[in-house]
Amino acid sequence: MFWGVAVVQLVAVGGDFGVVRGVRKGLLMPVLALWVWGWRGPRGLVWGLGWGWGGDVLLEVGGTVAFLAGMGCFAAGHVCYLRLFRRYGGFGGPRAAVRVRCSAYAVVCVVLVVLLWPGLDPGMRVPVALYSLLLTAMAAGAYGLGAAARTGGALFLLSDSLIATDLADWPQLPGPGVWVMATYAAGQMLLALGVLRASGGGPRAGRRGSGEGEVPGPASARAVPGAAAGAGQR
Numbered sequence: 001m002f003w004g005v006a007v008v009q010l011v012a013v014g015g016d017f018g019v020v021r022g023v024r025k026g027l028l029m030p031v032l033a034l035w036v037w038g039w040r041g042p043r044g045l046v047w048g049l050g051w052g053w054g055g056d057v058l059l060e061v062g063g064t065v066a067f068l069a070g071m072g073c074f075a076a077g078h079v080c081y082l083r084l085f086r087r088y089g090g091f092g093g094p095r096a097a098v099r100v101r102c103s104a105y106a107v108v109c110v111v112l113v114v115l116l117w118p119g120l121d122p123g124m125r126v127p128v129a130l131y132s133l134l135l136t137a138m139a140a141g142a143y144g145l146g147a148a149a150r151t152g153g154a155l156f157l158l159s160d161s162l163i164a165t166d167l168a169d170w171p172q173l174p175g176p177g178v179w180v181m182a183t184y185a186a187g188q189m190l191l192a193l194g195v196l197r198a199s200g201g202g203p204r205a206g207r208r209g210s211g212e213g214e215v216p217g218p219a220s221a222r223a224v225p226g227a228a229a230g231a232g233q234r
Contacts, residue, residue: 028185029053036192039201042087045192048080052188064123071131074160078138081191085141085149088198093144102140109136112161119168128164135160142191149194155187 033049051073058070085091091098113129120128135157142153162180166172173179 029056029188032188032192036196039196041192041196041201042084042199044080044084044087045195045199048077048084049188049192051077051080064121068124068127071127075131075134078134081138081195082134082141084195084199085138085145088145088195090141090144090149090198098144101143105136105140105143108157109133112136112164116164116168119170121167124167128167131160132164142194145194145198147194148190148197152187152190152192152194155183156191157187159183159187 029049029052033046033053036045036049055070055073055077058066058073061070091102109132113132116128117125139153139157142149144150159180162173162176162183166176
């Protein structure tokens with residue numbers, strides 16, 4: 001269902017169907033959050049997607065105040081993700097490797113902000129810089145959580161970077177809204193999948209037919225007695 005909503009959203013963005021785009025955009029994160037809840041995902045993940053929904057709606061409103069409020073919602077979502085990554089080992093592993101990874105993402109953050117800075121409105125410079133710090137920290141934590149989360153974090157970073165280049169009046173790719181939405185939707189889905197797998201829930205590769213240790217699907221998960229349910233231009 002999530003991918004169905006995402007495809008309709010991409011068509012609406014590409015065809016500039018404003019009403020459809022606004023309605024479908026408002027459904028994207030709630031649908032994904034319901035999917036996470038159905039798999040007994042961590043509560044923090046549902047909150048993170050909820051903040052993403054708030055950001056989606058506010059960015060659709062338009063205007064500087066709504067944009068800054070939407071950015072604040074996405075920032076809150078990144079904080080939720082960072083807490084989850086810390087809990088499930090996103091920053092774990094050999095210290096040297098973690099330092100190299102975090103340093104690499106820090107360089108990406110600094111380079112991005114330095115390049116964008118001259119083209120940004122004076123009132124947007126500090127908020128964009130602070131948001132970029134949270135965004136790259138989220139991507140760095142996602143990297144340590146497996147292939148799905150790693151890819152999702154990178155796509156989310158790319159999506160928001162494309163929005164930032166538009167704010168700075170950089171030349172844009174053809175159909176910029178489509179690229180932003182495609183990378184954002186895929187990024188959120190892969191982040192959710194990565195966190196679900198790290199938490200021991202969700203669909204997992206290599207578990208089919210093994211019997212022992214299989215993860216229950218959404219319907220069966222809710223049927224388990226005592227199971228706790230429900231344990232960010234876009």
